[in-house]
Amino acid sequence: MATIVIDPVTRIEGHLKVTVVEDGTSITSAKLSGTMFRGFENILKGRNPRDASVITQRICGV
Amino acid sequence: MIRITRREFLKYCSMAAGALGLSTSTLMNVDEALALDSSLGGVPTIWIAGQACTGCTMTLTNSIYYNTVAELLLGTLDLKYHDTLMAAAGDMANDAATAAMTTFSGQYVLVVEGAVSTALGGAYCNIGSPAGLANETMLYNTAELAKNAGLVICVGQCATFGGIPSAQGSETGAKGVLDALNPAKTASSPMLSDDWKLLRKKLINIPGCPPHPDWIVGTIANFLVTGKLPRMDVMKRPLSYFGKTHCFACDRYESQKTHDFASQIDGEISGESAQLANKLKCLKQLGCKGRVTKTDCPSRWWNSATKNERGVNYCVNAGFVCHACTQPGFPDAYMPFWKLR
Numbered sequence: 001m002a003t004i005v006i007d008p009v010t011r012i013e014g015h016l017k018v019t020v021v022e023d024g025t026s027i028t029s030a031k032l033s034g035t036m037f038r039g040f041e042n043i044l045k046g047r048n049p050r051d052a053s054v055i056t057q058r059i060c061g062v
Numbered sequence: 063m064i065r066i067t068r069r070e071f072l073k074y075c076s077m078a079a080g081a082l083g084l085s086t087s088t089l090m091n092v093d094e095a096l097a098l099d100s101s102l103g104g105v106p107t108i109w110i111a112g113q114a115c116t117g118c119t120m121t122l123t124n125s126i127y128y129n130t131v132a133e134l135l136l137g138t139l140d141l142k143y144h145d146t147l148m149a150a151a152g153d154m155a156n157d158a159a160t161a162a163m164t165t166f167s168g169q170y171v172l173v174v175e176g177a178v179s180t181a182l183g184g185a186y187c188n189i190g191s192p193a194g195l196a197n198e199t200m201l202y203n204t205a206e207l208a209k210n211a212g213l214v215i216c217v218g219q220c221a222t223f224g225g226i227p228s229a230q231g232s233e234t235g236a237k238g239v240l241d242a243l244n245p246a247k248t249a250s251s252p253m254l255s256d257d258w259k260l261l262r263k264k265l266i267n268i269p270g271c272p273p274h275p276d277w278i279v280g281t282i283a284n285f286l287v288t289g290k291l292p293r294m295d296v297m298k299r300p301l302s303y304f305g306k307t308h309c310f311a312c313d314r315y316e317s318q319k320t321h322d323f324a325s326q327i328d329g330e331i332s333g334e335s336a337q338l339a340n341k342l343k344c345l346k347q348l349g350c351k352g353r354v355t356k357t358d359c360p361s362r363w364w365n366s367a368t369k370n371e372r373g374v375n376y377c378v379n380a381g382f383v384c385h386a387c388t389q390p391g392f393p394d395a396y397m398p399f400w401k402l403r
Contacts, residue, residue: 037186
């Protein structure tokens, strides 16, 4: 059993981690983790609806 | 990546440096500095991103007429690490950054994009281990890389003052780099007070959401030529770009003096001539924050298609209000961004 970790995965927007477990012949487990959290839903709570357009456009700049 | 010649890059530098008030003779030094640096392989640069949207990287790579991005990033800056642009991934990427940090200790440029999460010891943002630490959080990596850097440039509103990720309601304890690493303000900061004081002396804040590419490249060109930090305000913003308020150069300012305010944003008005007339009316009563916002957007504009001319458009010309995206306290202190009159 060997675990292969790729962290960071590059050439993407944001942060991603890949964890793969293999037993020599096949892959037994593969996991993807988004390793960054901002919580836009929480930030938007209770705000003026018109401001949502300004805030949500900052989710991704690519 | 679009290839553009070195000549075009130099022309761009002249323009950016011109805005900083550098003379023609110092401009010759840009050429020399670039020639010198490319013979040495460029200024080693590590670019890390925390709670970011990568918009700051995009603004730099999107600057149409300048766009020797390949030249700037690989020739002039010798980018050792940038998780959106580099080819290597995983351990290879981390090792490249760690090697650069060790080899060029005290000389490399650290560019930070995105806020630094401080809650739960920084657990809301893991970026791998470019600093070679077992701890993968943005908080620890930033502290380690910043401690060894020769110059730290915080690019964008998130890295400077916290920006949108630090807005009210956020649970992640997002802060700008200076605040996040300040042990007096952040209990979880891994940095010692003395290290933070040294960091403050080698740090430049370039706010904006996103910042104008001229601000980023101009600051770097200025540093290459003079070897010194530019004149800055107390919030570490270069005065050449953030020294005056938005209203100072705004096309609509005349109507503010005569109290002829716009009652609607341009887009809501029907008829071309009525829209054009509205373009000259001050948007203050619709919530424009131009009176307090320090920026040169109204004279610079955005998305330039030709050299030495102002860009194609920007927020206020497009009929939207200035929402203070270069000011500390954005967004909470400037909400609601716009309102009906």
